[in-house]
Amino acid sequence: MTKTPKSKATPPDIATLTKAKAKVELMRLSLEMEAHNVAYYQKDAPKISDAEYDALRRRVEAIEAKFPELVTGSSPTLTVGAAPSRAFAKVQHAVPMLSLGNAFSDEEVAEFVERIQRFLRIDEVPAIVAEPKIDGLSLSLRYEHGELVRAATRGDGFTGEDVTANVRTIDDIPNRLKGKAIPAACELRGEVYMLKSDFLALNKRQEEAGEDPFANPRNSAAGSLRQKDVAITASRPLKFFAYAWGEMSDYPIDEPTQHGMLKWLDHAGFTVNPLITLCHGVEDALKFYRKIGEERASLGYDIDGVVYKVDRIDWQARLGFAGRAPRWAIAHKFAAEQATTVLEKIDIQVGRTGALTPVARLTPVTVGGVVVANATLHNEDYIKGVGNDGQPIRDGVDIREGDTVVIQRAGDVIPQVVSVVMEKRPKDAKPFAFPTKCPVCGSHAIRENGEVVTRCTGALICPAQAVERLKHFVSRLAFDIDGLGDKQIQEFYDDGLIMHPVDIFTLAKRDARAEKKLRDREGFGEVSVRNLFAAIDARRKIELNRLIFALGIRHIGEGNAKLLARHYGSFNAFRDAMLAAAAGQTAEGNSSEAWQDLNNIGGVGEIVADAVVEFFAEKRNVKALGELLDEIEVLDVEQAKSDTAIAGKTVVFTGSLTKFTRDEAKAAAERLSAKVAGSVSKKTDYVVAGEDAGSKLKKATELGVKVLTEDEWLALIEAT
Numbered sequence: 001m002t003k004t005p006k007s008k009a010t011p012p013d014i015a016t017l018t019k020a021k022a023k024v025e026l027m028r029l030s031l032e033m034e035a036h037n038v039a040y041y042q043k044d045a046p047k048i049s050d051a052e053y054d055a056l057r058r059r060v061e062a063i064e065a066k067f068p069e070l071v072t073g074s075s076p077t078l079t080v081g082a083a084p085s086r087a088f089a090k091v092q093h094a095v096p097m098l099s100l101g102n103a104f105s106d107e108e109v110a111e112f113v114e115r116i117q118r119f120l121r122i123d124e125v126p127a128i129v130a131e132p133k134i135d136g137l138s139l140s141l142r143y144e145h146g147e148l149v150r151a152a153t154r155g156d157g158f159t160g161e162d163v164t165a166n167v168r169t170i171d172d173i174p175n176r177l178k179g180k181a182i183p184a185a186c187e188l189r190g191e192v193y194m195l196k197s198d199f200l201a202l203n204k205r206q207e208e209a210g211e212d213p214f215a216n217p218r219n220s221a222a223g224s225l226r227q228k229d230v231a232i233t234a235s236r237p238l239k240f241f242a243y244a245w246g247e248m249s250d251y252p253i254d255e256p257t258q259h260g261m262l263k264w265l266d267h268a269g270f271t272v273n274p275l276i277t278l279c280h281g282v283e284d285a286l287k288f289y290r291k292i293g294e295e296r297a298s299l300g301y302d303i304d305g306v307v308y309k310v311d312r313i314d315w316q317a318r319l320g321f322a323g324r325a326p327r328w329a330i331a332h333k334f335a336a337e338q339a340t341t342v343l344e345k346i347d348i349q350v351g352r353t354g355a356l357t358p359v360a361r362l363t364p365v366t367v368g369g370v371v372v373a374n375a376t377l378h379n380e381d382y383i384k385g386v387g388n389d390g391q392p393i394r395d396g397v398d399i400r401e402g403d404t405v406v407i408q409r410a411g412d413v414i415p416q417v418v419s420v421v422m423e424k425r426p427k428d429a430k431p432f433a434f435p436t437k438c439p440v441c442g443s444h445a446i447r448e449n450g451e452v453v454t455r456c457t458g459a460l461i462c463p464a465q466a467v468e469r470l471k472h473f474v475s476r477l478a479f480d481i482d483g484l485g486d487k488q489i490q491e492f493y494d495d496g497l498i499m500h501p502v503d504i505f506t507l508a509k510r511d512a513r514a515e516k517k518l519r520d521r522e523g524f525g526e527v528s529v530r531n532l533f534a535a536i537d538a539r540r541k542i543e544l545n546r547l548i549f550a551l552g553i554r555h556i557g558e559g560n561a562k563l564l565a566r567h568y569g570s571f572n573a574f575r576d577a578m579l580a581a582a583a584g585q586t587a588e589g590n591s592s593e594a595w596q597d598l599n600n601i602g603g604v605g606e607i608v609a610d611a612v613v614e615f616f617a618e619k620r621n622v623k624a625l626g627e628l629l630d631e632i633e634v635l636d637v638e639q640a641k642s643d644t645a646i647a648g649k650t651v652v653f654t655g656s657l658t659k660f661t662r663d664e665a666k667a668a669a670e671r672l673s674a675k676v677a678g679s680v681s682k683k684t685d686y687v688v689a690g691e692d693a694g695s696k697l698k699k700a701t702e703l704g705v706k707v708l709t710e711d712e713w714l715a716l717i718e719a720t
Ligand code: IVH
Pocket: 097, 098, 099, 100, 131, 132, 133, 134, 135, 136, 137, 138, 191, 243, 244, 307, 326, 329, 331
């Protein structure tokens, strides 16, 4: 990942810059902007707000204005976006997709219009089309004889990415243009975006699926469009507004104007933004800007300004381009939606997987028409003024309870604290002490080396994590209890019937005593309850590796659980060793023999060792484990036999197995010191083929690998 260079010192004052210093400063700024371009355009993960990015560009422009001789062809003011990424085919735009210059004040808009009048040598004020500036990503659609043939992202403005297949899934984009007078070839352009409500719903789904959420609707639109798997794009609610064009073999209307072309785009089957207005005079245009500014929060989609365009196309053509932007259009940006308020308190929320997230509780304030009472503070470093890349943010200023802070909703739905008003910091404000204990369950909370997230270690006891832990506990590679899936766990948890793992095994006992029986619950009956209790009883004897995996200790997946189980052999040996290692923990490190022994297991690194020992260092985890052990029996590990006929051999199971499950087959093979692989290669010794075996069986035959039926396999392992 590209590191974003950031200056730690205050940047030099432009007025006092010498030429040599200006050159260095320009170089630094262009590196910084390039890194932000990559983050924004290629990774869909901007690190700074648009306003901060604009400030960087304005600084470059100011320095270049003072030292025009320092302007080079690679100046960031002449480039747009970032070069396309390599995952998609490249598309050359017939007419480049350039960017827009910015105006930040009414005066700058008036100057824009005056410039046009001077350039065209006209006295009349040209008619201007004012359009909302949609905060999405721009797209160019090539139609030949009315058929959509190619769709491309902007990329660096000259070469974009081919996203034709993805774009065909967007309802707002016609595959065939409607109406008459359709040009033989045309490139129609506009913005792909996502509604704020759709973005929030998508993020909820992402989080439920354990995926990273998107930062804002723009990023989620970009991320959804640029999918290698078109089915994913199709499942995302993308929308499109048409507002521009590139190559046009002929104009479809006489005496073409911007507003006339928008009307044509609408007739051709596109959606054109309904707020677009034809304005006469600067005042008219500014009125539109203010009106849209007021409606901004309630529009349903993000906009970051207004675009003014000269209406007459022949004038647009005469005006042409200067550098990277047209002379006939300009973006009038909205100031980032900011407000100042008091940060009353920092609360810590504990997520379902144990992550501690600080949240700022604010004196409620309206920002761009929305009441904001909370802002995210991300993690411990963020509060201290350090970004994820270790570089200072907010000039390294920390955030304290009682501080007056500036918050911002810049397109982002989740408000951020952008700065602290230091003059208003209360004298007695203390640096925030990030908790070392989980605020929900009181277990110690730790931050692993190199991680930014602090996590609760109370895997078995923390109510904030309980449901996820229980789901994990009964999952296929853990206790694997038939009839007790995610849905049932959630229901039993909600009703207070299963709060801890041990409750699963006391369920039948408690049900016998209870007045309201399980069999009377909706969706249950006599038979299903009996089956459920039988399935639970069947799991009272459990392999050690499954138990270790079921505990849900961080970094302990199926493989590490097996390593630990094989090494310690029995539950008691494992628990005693972990307790000894936990007791050996000191601030200086851990010199206990048990700790050394744990670290010496091949494949177990320090991070894994730490996580297991942290679990056992929490007494209540140990207690909960003890209660569970009263209800179940943990089987000792059968030591793998090394002198077997299949020791060291590689086996692949394929097809549907009828005599044993895949997991059983794997366990049996491993007990006899064979290796189980997922795919067939020259190194495979045996392929055990069940019914309907397909490509793996074919490959085995081609490679001359020995193929066994299930019975032949059983005979082979029984003989050893
Ligand atoms: S016109 C030659 N109109 O803003 C300029 N752009 O900062 C063609 N955008 O790349 C662009 N809404 O992604 C135009 N109504 C609108 C727009 C708009 C959003 C975006 C577009 C463009 C960027 C420039």
